[in-house]
Amino acid sequence: MADVPLDPEEERFWRALQRVMVMLPKALDDDLVRSTGLTLSEYVVLMHLSEAADRELRVTDLASLSALSVSRISRVVDALTKRGWVRKRRPAEDARGSVACLTAEGFGRLEAAYPFLLSSARRRVMDHVGDDLISPLADQLEGVVNHLGE
Structure with missing residues (x-):
């Protein structure tokens, strides 16, 4: 099954998904940096x-x-x-690693940035997906994510 070529619709889907995976993080990052000064990675960590x-x-x-x-x-x-x-501390139970702790100021920064990320997500993705497709697409993508995590 793994070596069966993709049919034309599968190929079209696969190529579109690859473009989304490359282009969307950059677009969201650009929007966040421009509107909040946070990068997408920083936002995700917070x-x-x-x-x-x-x-x-x-x-x-x-x-x-x-x-x-x-x-x-x-x-x-x-x-x-x-x-x-964020604050960093050494965990009492294991001094080899470190623990990142969100500060009140960091939480406030996240709350202030949320409307801008939401706006970007709506404009970049949600406004272009039909309401009837949201739930089935979410189910399918969650299935892919779960499989990738195995």
């Missing part, structure tokens, strides 16, 4: 921290959730720390 218990995560877990390499997440967390939006 978002994941805001959703975590006690608003903190091990940096390695944060890298995984954010789909960033360990070296990239370290640079992003360091940049956010310099701005006072």
Whole structure:
């Protein structure tokens, strides 16, 4: 099955998906930087921290959730720390790693940026997908994500 060529519609879908995967992060990043000064990576890190218990995560877990390499997440967390939006600490149970903690100022920055990301997401994607397709597409894409995580 893996070596069966894609039919024309599958090929069209695959190529469109590849373009979306390349173009969308750049477009969202450009919109966020222009409107808020935050990069998309910084926004995603703040978002994941805001959703975590006690608003903190091990940096390695944060890298995984954010789909960033360990070296990239370290640079992003360091940049956010310099701005006072994140604190880093050594966990008591394991001094080998570090934990990133969202500060109140960082949470405020995330809240202020959210409307701009929402606007960008609507303008760049949601306004171009029919309402009747949202739920089935979400189901399909979640299935792909779950398979990729196996």
